[in-house]
Amino acid sequence: MNLISEKIKQTAAYPALLMGAVALLVCSLLMVTNNLTAQPIADRLREDLTKQLDQVLPASSYDNQPLDQKYQEVIDGQKYTFYRARLQDKVSAIILFTASAGYSGDITMLVAIKADGQLSGVRVLSHTETPGLGDKIELAKSNWILDFSGLSLSKPDTTGWAVKKDGGQFDAFTGATITPRAVVKGVFEALQLFKAKQNYFLELTDSE
The missing domain is CATH 1.20.5 (Single alpha-helices involved in coiled-coils or other helix-helix interfaces)
Known part of the structure; x- marks a missing residue:
């Protein structure tokens, strides 16, 4: 052997x-x-995403489990991931993943938009911005991100959707204007996408 x-x-x-x-x-x-x-x-x-969802969308605004309503669609040549929240069998809000180019890389956000086009909440999921400067977009670092709640495309108007340095209404950070500018741009574009594809997001027919 x-x-x-x-x-x-x-x-x-x-x-x-x-x-x-x-x-x-x-x-x-x-x-x-x-x-x-x-x-x-x-x-x-899923646990982490549930915590984020609880921060941007009140539980009273839906009676389904939004995380079980996940969609990945290509819209105008770009891939988007979003969830539908429902209340009494109607879409009450969408929770959309979006990204915007910051100072050091992409800033990924979770944007919750109510059926009427109003922002329910915004949270930054990931970024590589400069610690001590750009990281103020995190709720753990400052309350700046909370200023988006309740806003819409008409509140403020188009010119208001910019940092104050650019003539808008949003505060910038000392030494880090690019970062808040990117977040404002990303949220504004998410609202524009929702308006342009509202029937699709809310599962409405033209007659509705």
Whole structure:
């Protein structure tokens, strides 16, 4: 038996067989690990998203589970992910993921828009802005992001949807104008998208 084993080791195919066996073992371990961790990771992501949802949309405004109403659609050539909140079988709000280019990279936001076009709330989900300057878009750092609640395309008007440095109504941060400008732009564009595709988002027919 040992002689046969030694002969196998001396063949040209042995290294390939050994590497194949190692690769198979590694792949098997990765599959097992992935199966063990996939569900906990998914549960954690849903838990985090639920907390964000609770911050931007009052529970009284829906009677379904919005996180079970997930949609991913390409609108005007761009892919969007959003959720529909329903109250008494009608869409009461949408929760839209959007992004805007900040100073150091994309700023990803969650924008909740009521059926009447009014903002329910906005939260920043991720960013790479400068700590101590641009990170004031986070609720944990300042209350600046709360100023969007209750606003719409007509409140303020188009000129108001800019930072004060650009003639608008939104405060900028000392030394970090680009960051709040990007957030304002992203939220404004989300409202414009909602208005342009309102029937689609709210599942209305033209007659409605």
